[in-house]
Amino acid sequence: MSEKISYSQSGVNIDEGNKTVELIKEKVRSTYNSNVLGDLGSFSGLYSLKSFMGMKEPVLLSSTDGVGTKLKIAQLMDKHDTVGIDLVAMCVNDLICQGAMPLFFLDYIAVGKLDSEKARDIVFGIAEGCKQAECALVGGETAEMPGMYSEDEYDLAGFSVGICDKEKLITGENVKEGDAIIGIASSGVHSNGYSLVRKLFLDKLGWSLDRPMEGYDCTLGDMLLTPTKIYVKLVRELMADFELKAIAHITGGGLLENVPRVLPNDMSASIKKDSWEAADIFSVIKGLDMVEERELYRSFNMGIGLVIVVDKEIADNVIEKANACGEKAYKIGEISKGDEGVVLW
Template sequence: MSKPPPPPSDPRLSYRDAGVDIDAGNALVDRIKPLVKRTMRPEVLGGLGGFGGLFALGDRYRDPVLVSGTDGVGTKLMLARALNRHDTIGVDLVAMCVNDILVTGAEPLFFLDYFACGKLEVDAAADVVAGIARGCEQAGCALIGGETAEMPGMYPPGEYDLAGFSVGAVERDRMIDGSTIRAGDAIIGLPSSGPHSNGYSLIRKVLERAGGVEAERERAEALLAPTRIYVRDALALTADHAVRGMAHITGGGLTENIVRVIPESLGIELDASCWAEPDLFGWLAEVGRIETAEMRRTFNLGVGFVLIVREADAAAVIEALERRGADPLGVIGRVIDAGDGERVRYVEA
């Protein structure tokens, strides 16, 4: 039997009483509109606020293959909240998605975000979206929509979560799938800006051991550096040089990510003496007493993205990257036969 209605003396309830402030959501939309406008491309139809984002491919491609990717930024969000810095985490969100689809040779076309919180704090949310817009500008893709979900009871006040989604396109006959990679090919590294958005559950444990964020604020700020976006540099190389494979160094580190893009009969040999590992990783290893093998399968160790090319093309590719100001690390390893079943080998200094 249903419960009788409340007596007339009970106060009237509103959505705001339940913890959802529609006016705050509208205020956020007004704040972010100029940020979103800066990311627009000619192919975008309509504006922000519709039920769906519209993007017209037109005749830009002959035989396009759409490539999509979705990701978040993991527990790096907790470090951002601890430092009360919300203006860079959006760059991380875009980077984790566009760098992934870039591996196929795809140009990121548009991006959507999902922001969920317990109580919408307009200033913090606007900072997050500003970072997302800045990441989209760096990647050359349009921010065509998103969702802001205020869910009291689901998230504690002051906490939020982020997810993103990107779609790109590549001509079918220009897709990079690693199938042409051969033993002897060179592996060229591009530098990372830090741990990017991986390994932060372990990083937070190390920070706790070191005395916490306030005791190590300078290092904590450095650990919040946004993920580097490699789109423009890598796409310029795929147009002019025979890039056979690319890998985004994310969770799994150097050990697991590069072998994902090469044929199963092949492996890689990396020479750690070929690049200078940033001091930040050495500090993490020392304070956390983290073994070398664990570091290599958790962090990028200063290498955020790699390109695999014929050995004969390596010098030209490195020179082209240098002209673009991409600061390549040079050849950091090579592709090898994996007849013995060992797919990852390190040359120890």
């Protein structure tokens, strides 16, 4: 009789998966609110919409995203407790661009070999991101996939759903010539452009991630792993007091590619490059002078994580309110007629 083999011998450890659930369940429950029905272990996540029945025409909005090759930095540093925040941020920041309030979030973690403590750190970050976004973590999947990833590798994907009354959706259709463009500061590179970052710092310059950054109280790795800022609370505060005509989340493609997505076809954005104070990492990158300027602005957020378009008459009040909410807001330009997309000057 041939020797019997088991699932664990093929590289999938069910017991480690069960251990992971035990390690994360209380942290996941800490994101719940009164709309969450059921508990961990169900085949699907349940979320009641009863509290939104007062909306005239409720619209559900959805977003899915990942963290990209920023995960390579986390894996090289063996630091996994912040990339979950990035994962949530990439999804919920997209939702708020159309005025949605995030309701719930689900995650997918794919690993070569499951390490329950590493998975715990990742999920703890996801839970923290959900708390910052005021949404519930209602489910997830952890897939152990030997042969697809090396033992130390993993990938993340997230999915979020939000809600907005149809009449309050932010569409960009009312943007007009002369409107003010407000930029909200980013915390750093966020979660886009890391292939270029790794090419620049690790491949071309040969810098190590534990290299102390001269003039800054941190290492290169610390700078690069700074979590993506979550703008949900800010936008909800601003929407309560002002008409926000358009919002753009500055992700892959930078200011050059993302701002035109929220403008009418006959409108362009004129943006003044030195009108905001950028995060430290961009001072470092620009100081190296190894990437063409236009490439910088279509690869990175360059210090602006969110762009908001408002009537010029209320721009100063919006900036004041944003700053009072703990953000750094700047008037970075204005809307003009034309089809040039973004004009940097």
